[in-house]
Amino acid sequence: MTGSTHQSEMLLFTVLLQLIVMIGAARLMHGxxxxxxxxxxxxxxxxxxxxxxxxxxxxxxxxxxxLFGAKPEPAITVLSQIGLILLMFQIGSEFEFGRLKAAxxxxxxxxxxxxxxxxxxxxxxxIGRLSASSLAPGVDSFVYSLFCGVAVAITAVPILGxxxxxxxLTRSDVGIVAISAAAVNDVVGWLLxxxxxAFAAAQLxxxxxxxxxxxxxxxxxxxxxxxxxxxxxxxARLPLRDGAIPPHVxxxxxxxxxxxxxxxxxxxxxxxxxxxxxGLLFHRHRPLVxxxxxxxxxxxxxxxxxxxxxFTGLRTNLLGLSTGPELAWLAAVCLIAVLAKIVPVYCAGRxxxxxxxxxxTLGALMNTRGLMELIVLNVGYDxxxxxxxxxxxxxxxxxxTTVMTGPILRALRDMRALPFQTxxxxxxxxxxxxxx
Numbered sequence: 052m053t054g055s056t057h058q059s060e061m062l063l064f065t066v067l068l069q070l071i072v073m074i075g076a077a078r079l080m081h082g083x084x085x086x087x088x089x090x091x092x093x094x095x096x097x098x099x100x101x102x103x104x105x106x107x108x109x110x111x112x113x114x115x116x117x118l119f120g121a122k123p124e125p126a127i128t129v130l131s132q133i134g135l136i137l138l139m140f141q142i143g144s145e146f147e148f149g150r151l152k153a154a155x156x157x158x159x160x161x162x163x164x165x166x167x168x169x170x171x172x173x174x175x176x177x178i179g180r181l182s183a184s185s186l187a188p189g190v191d192s193f194v195y196s197l198f199c200g201v202a203v204a205i206t207a208v209p210i211l212g213x214x215x216x217x218x219x220l221t222r223s224d225v226g227i228v229a230i231s232a233a234a235v236n237d238v239v240g241w242l243l244x245x246x247x248x249a250f251a252a253a254q255l256x257x258x259x260x261x262x263x264x265x266x267x268x269x270x271x272x273x274x275x276x277x278x279x280x281x282x283x284x285x286x287a288r289l290p291l292r293d294g295a296i297p298p299h300v301x302x303x304x305x306x307x308x309x310x311x312x313x314x315x316x317x318x319x320x321x322x323x324x325x326x327x328x329x330g331l332l333f334h335r336h337r338p339l340v341x342x343x344x345x346x347x348x349x350x351x352x353x354x355x356x357x358x359x360x361x362f363t364g365l366r367t368n369l370l371g372l373s374t375g376p377e378l379a380w381l382a383a384v385c386l387i388a389v390l391a392k393i394v395p396v397y398c399a400g401r402x403x404x405x406x407x408x409x410x411x412t413l414g415a416l417m418n419t420r421g422l423m424e425l426i427v428l429n430v431g432y433d434x435x436x437x438x439x440x441x442x443x444x445x446x447x448x449x450x451x452t453t454v455m456t457g458p459i460l461r462a463l464r465d466m467r468a469l470p471f472q473t474x475x476x477x478x479x480x481x482x483x484x485x486x487x
Contacts, residue, residue, distance in 0.1 A: 077357035099360030105369040131362040134355025136326035143330020144340045159403040164235035166395035174391035175203030198431040206233040207421035229416040245320040392418040415459040424449035
């Protein structure tokens with residue numbers, strides 16, 4: 052065996068071992084959190100954190116270093132990014148913009164969406180401005196503050212949909228308003244993130260920024276008026292076979308997803324946005340989306356998602372927040388993030404005629420951040436505008452705000468404030484039935 056062959060075999064051995072640990076830990080925590088009444092994906096996020104320096108790397112540093120190395124292997128990094136691109140396609144394809152057309156709820160939805168974006172975004176910018184000197188020295192404070200703003204403003208549509216299904220709120224007024232406002236929230240959030248990422252990558256050059264934003268505008272125009280009609284023709288000409296996507300159609304879908312990912316990468320706004328854009332192209336074709344979720348979606352969730360969560364966990368050291376100021380900022384960020392979501396959403400609900408208990412439930416639902424938050428944070432971290440300490444603080448905030456949603460809804464149910472009807476149907480995550 053030559054030296055290069057041996058090296059390749061050792062790399063394969065290491066990556067396979069890492070995958071076994073990641074997937075096994077994610078499934079274990081998924082089941083545990085489901086039994087605790089939490090979304091299984093929250094357990095997978097926690098599993099990724101536990102495999103990092105916060106627990107495994109702290110108590111077994113030698114084993115952790117042998118298994119994961121000082122930093123994630125390039126192969127694991129690439130796998131996590133491919134998984135994110137495919138996941139973003141699923142998220143984009145699951146957006147149901149038709150719900151926004153419900154006239155009686157339209158005004159409430161828009162009011163809640165604006166409240167859930169504007170106030171948290173401004174609160175996040177305030178956090179960034181105040182914490183820049185202590186938590187982000189040497190980092191551009193303006194861009195750092197913008198990333199903090201998006202991180203506080205985001206709402207996790209996929210996990211929110213799963214929570215609505217579990218508590219029987221999917222078809223209720225409050226459920227329709229919540230998922231519709233969250234959809235608007237995410238679209239605006241991704242646009243903000245794309246713009247900020249382009250601005251940050253431009254290194255504050257006005258000319259470079261103008262070229263990239265012009266390229267982004269051209270990309271969006273081509274997406275709407277060229278790519279969308281072509282995709283519609285593709286779906287019409289190549290129908291499903293017995294409810295399944297034919298192999299050649301699946302290959303075309305993957306080519307479209309990865310091509311758009313290359314386009315957004317070239318525009319300086321990260322390849323994952325290309326996956327999301329591809330999902331928006333196909334979201335109207337529900338049979339195709341359902342077939343994708345059945346054939347590919349489960350594999351993406353079970354294989355790729357744990358890789359991304361562990362990739363994030365290896366960057367997050369909860370034990371690194373050891374100083375008084377860092378712990379104070381952790382408490383402040385969590386408190387501000389919760390209040391900046393729940394209070395304005397509650398006020399928007401009340402102003403539009405929703406009763407007290409439904410407005411409170413709406414605020415709790417819109418406070419859910421989860422996976423979407425982690426994607427935002429990794430973009431900021433990769434660009435170098437979120438230092439490790441603030442990255443860790445915001446990761447904790449994402450987990451806390453997601454975990455607290457279930458207990459708040461159960462408390463409201465126990466108080467008989469809402470006519471909850473817990474469903475026994477399997478909930479869905481990203482359009483795929485979430486299995487125990």
